[in-house]
Amino acid sequence: xxxxxxxxxxxxxxxxxxxxxxxxxxxxxxxxxxxxxxxxxxxxxxxxxxxxxxxxxxxxxxxxxxxxxxxxxxxxxxxxxxxxxxxxxxxxxxxxxxxxxxxxxxxxxxxxxxxxxxxxxxxxxxxxxxxxxxxxxxxxxxxxxxxxxxxxxxxxxxxxxxxxxxxxxxxxxxxxxxxxxxxxxxxxxxxxxxxxxxxxxxxxxxxxxxxxxxxxxxxxxxxxxxxxxxxxxxxxxxxxxxxxxxxxxxxxxxxxxxxxxxxxxxxxxxxxxxxxxxxxxxxxxxxxxxxxxxxxxxxxxxxxxxxxxxxxxxxxxxxxxxxxxxxxxxxxxxxxxxxxxxxxx
Amino acid sequence: xxxxxxxxxxxxxxxxxxxxxxxxxxxxxxxxxxxxxxxxxxxxxxxxxxxxxxxxxxxxxxxxxxxxxxxxxxxxxxxxxxxxxxxxxxxxxxxxxxxxxxxxxxxxxxxxxxxxxxxxxxxxxxxxxxxxxxxxxxxxxxxxxxxxxxxxxxxxxxxxxxxxxxxxxxxxxxxxxxxxxxxxxxxxxxxxxxxxxxxxxxxxxxxxxxxxxxxxxxxxxxxxxxxxxxxxxxxxxxxxxxxxxxxxxxxxxxxxxxxxxxxxxxxxxxxxxxxxxxxxxxxxxxxxxxxxxxxxxxxxxxxxxxxxxxxxxxxxxxxxxxxxxxxxxxxxxxxxxxxxxxxxxxxxxxxxxxxxx
Numbered sequence: 084x085x086x087x088x089x090x091x092x093x094x095x096x097x098x099x100x101x102x103x104x105x106x107x108x109x110x111x112x113x114x115x116x117x118x119x120x121x122x123x124x125x126x127x128x129x130x131x132x133x134x135x136x137x138x139x140x141x142x143x144x145x146x147x148x149x150x151x152x153x154x155x156x157x158x159x160x161x162x163x164x165x166x167x168x169x170x171x172x173x174x175x176x177x178x179x180x181x182x183x184x185x186x187x188x189x190x191x192x193x194x195x196x197x198x199x200x201x202x203x204x205x206x207x208x209x210x211x212x213x214x215x216x217x218x219x220x221x222x223x224x225x226x227x228x229x230x231x232x233x234x235x236x237x238x239x240x241x242x243x244x245x246x247x248x249x250x251x252x253x254x255x256x257x258x259x260x261x262x263x264x265x266x267x268x269x270x271x272x273x274x275x276x277x278x279x280x281x282x283x284x285x286x287x288x289x290x291x292x293x294x295x296x297x298x299x300x301x302x303x304x305x306x307x308x309x310x311x312x313x314x315x316x317x318x319x320x321x322x323x324x325x326x327x328x329x330x331x332x333x334x335x336x337x338x339x340x341x342x343x344x345x346x347x348x349x350x351x352x353x354x355x356x357x358x359x360x361x362x363x364x365x366x367x368x369x370x371x372x373x374x375x376x377x378x379x380x381x382x383x384x385x386x387x388x389x390x391x392x393x394x395x396x397x398x399x400x401x402x403x404x405x406x407x408x409x410x411x412x413x414x415x416x417x418x419x420x421x422x423x424x425x426x427x428x
Numbered sequence: 429x430x431x432x433x434x435x436x437x438x439x440x441x442x443x444x445x446x447x448x449x450x451x452x453x454x455x456x457x458x459x460x461x462x463x464x465x466x467x468x469x470x471x472x473x474x475x476x477x478x479x480x481x482x483x484x485x486x487x488x489x490x491x492x493x494x495x496x497x498x499x500x501x502x503x504x505x506x507x508x509x510x511x512x513x514x515x516x517x518x519x520x521x522x523x524x525x526x527x528x529x530x531x532x533x534x535x536x537x538x539x540x541x542x543x544x545x546x547x548x549x550x551x552x553x554x555x556x557x558x559x560x561x562x563x564x565x566x567x568x569x570x571x572x573x574x575x576x577x578x579x580x581x582x583x584x585x586x587x588x589x590x591x592x593x594x595x596x597x598x599x600x601x602x603x604x605x606x607x608x609x610x611x612x613x614x615x616x617x618x619x620x621x622x623x624x625x626x627x628x629x630x631x632x633x634x635x636x637x638x639x640x641x642x643x644x645x646x647x648x649x650x651x652x653x654x655x656x657x658x659x660x661x662x663x664x665x666x667x668x669x670x671x672x673x674x675x676x677x678x679x680x681x682x683x684x685x686x687x688x689x690x691x692x693x694x695x696x697x698x699x700x701x702x703x704x705x706x707x708x709x710x711x712x713x714x715x716x717x718x719x720x721x722x723x724x725x726x727x728x729x730x731x732x733x734x735x736x737x738x739x740x741x742x743x744x745x746x747x748x749x750x751x752x753x754x755x756x757x758x759x760x761x762x763x764x765x766x767x768x769x770x771x772x773x774x775x776x777x778x779x780x781x782x783x784x785x
Contacts, residue, residue, distance in 0.1 A: 268545050313538045320635045327541035331568070371556065375549060379560035382546050386567035393574045428563060 089121040090197035092130045097243035099155035101295040104240035109143040168193045170291045175254035182360040188258035189226035210309040213237025216249040218257035227258035247291040248303030252280040264374040267325040271381035274332015335385040338392030364421040445474040456497040481506035535575040543568035552607040591628040598624045618649035645778040652692040654781030659707040666708045705738040712742040725756040737780040
């Protein structure tokens with residue numbers, strides 16, 4: 084079977100069997116096995132009949148499963164991915180419009196690509212789910228370009244259900260970012276903004292993936308957590324660097340969320356709303372002239388916040404975090420700009 | 429490998445040992461035991477059981493009575509297999525509640541990875557970015573320090589982590605001096621950096637140690653980390669002219685009567701120091717000079733240790749002459765005797781000394 088056909092078949096099966104995943108261990112085991120064998124599997128038209136036969140031979144093809152598999156041949160994968168993408172774009176654009184009155188992503192475009200094994204550029208970037216995204220920001224090309232990479236041997240229901248998180252990450256973190264660089268070790272755009280993606284994913288996943296929102300919520304959440312762990316054994320240096328940056332950004336973001344939760348009363352809103360608003364505005368702050376200066380500013384800001392929070396917890400320095408809270412308070416009261424916040428040292 | 433780990437009651441320990449070996453350039457059984465948090469006896473069992481994956485690299489110098497500790501390294505050809513096995517089994521063991529690495533270790537290592545990527549991104553010519561990246565590096569180091577202070581679970585890791593932090597910190601100090609264009613401070617910081625580089629080479633993983641070492645070497649300092657052996661009077665005159673700090677040293681056994689060894693007194697030289705052999709040649713285009721050079725290589729250089737590196741400094745050089753000198757076995761050939769040569773030689777000698785490309 085060709086790689087593109089395998090993506091089509093696996094995505095159809097993944098979508099069709101979402102409800103049965105997790106409740107039938109044998110079905111799950113057999114499907115996992117078959118995903119990895121895509122190269123030797125039957126041609127496109129015989130895929131579903133062969134799969135049904137295999138499941139029946141192993142006693143893992145209950146009537147509802149058989150029916151869903153038979154109906155899956157009419158599933159239009161491109162259209163489903165397109166739907167998920169368009170809904171994610173709407174969510175991201177609405178948030179930028181609402182909180183900042185500005186969306187720099189234009190009309191984002193999507194392409195998706197199948198990958199075989201070994202996965203390139205590296206397994207670590209995909210996590211164990213075998214799905215990753217890339218985005219060229221709208222400031223570069225007018226319309227942001229999102230590229231979704233799907234590793235065919237992993238494309239079962241969990242990977243399918245994790246797609247909304249990947250799309251939200253690309254759209255919220257990168258599509259409308261002011262910075263032109265898309266360095267994967269930028270702790271702000273990859274880490275801090277990922278915390279925004281995680282929050283939004285938790286509340287909006289039902290809109291994007293109405294077929295099994297709870298499942299998509301948990302699978303997307305698990306992929307998100309996985310990509311924040313720079314476990315050394317499974318990663319190349321490059322991936323470890325990217326994940327360490329993500330972790331740094333997330334820790335700074337979480338310290339900020341916590342601080343803003345204590346200031347929510349000043350605006351009669353929630354800490355998370357304030358956090359999303361601040362983050363989006365920070366992501367829109369005018370960029371320094373060079374890529375390395377953008378990266379350096381983000382790194383300095385994130386690390387300053389992260390170390391202030393950690394040093395406060397350890398008791399070695401409380402004053403820096405107090406100063407940061409004061410700055411956030413000023414921002415909440417419109418006495419400080421996002422640029423002022425980003426200049427915190 | 430998989431079969432054993434799954435069936436063996438000590439699968440988690442095996443996993444820790446194999447996983448621990450991936451991150452170490454070389455190790456003694458004791459060092460690997462400390463890194464992986466299991467007993468040296470278990471480490472010995474695992475290394476013996478998977479002997480096809482490891483190779484001996486020599487022995488430590490004995491520090492007390494008894495046999496010196498053997499050193500091992502993971503074979504390059506076995507790394508992929510081990511990483512794949514360890515990562516696959518790590519997932520299954522995690523699901524049983526067995527942590528692959530303590531989270532505090534992971535926190536510290538992540539902070540150090542970030543600190544390293546910041547310091548290596550610095551270009552001192554970019555004023556604004558350098559200021560920000562230096563601040564980010566130091567903040568990330570303070571995060572690592574705070575996590576270190578808070579965690580006891582990774583105490584076996586502490587030595588290695590501490591050395592990596594010191595290496596990053598010392599390179600950051602050097603880069604700062606470079607940014608401030610303070611030549612005296614560059615030499616002081618480079619001297620400090622070279623001492624830390626020497627001290628950390630066996631413990632910090634190569635993917636950290638090499639780029640940080642290269643960064644320290646490329647700073648525009650005048651410090652020579654290793655010793656030099658001038659193969660004749662003329663070479664000594666040239667070297668001491670280019671590097672006035674150099675003094676004769678007795679710590680390197682002489683190769684021949686007229687071959688003084690020279691060292692930079694600002695640097696504390698390790699005992700294993702292997703000098704770089706230096707010979708300067710004038711009028712290299714003449715047959716007489718080439719014959720003399722050939723004789724020097726035949727009689728002196730080839731009699732030195734197998735690992736000896738040699739540098740030829742020639743006042744006339746074209747690609748043909750360069751090739752003919754290289755064919756004698758010279759590690760490098762350098763042209764001229766100007767300030768440019770001094771910078772070029774500083775970097776070259778330090779690269780040869782630390783063995784980085």
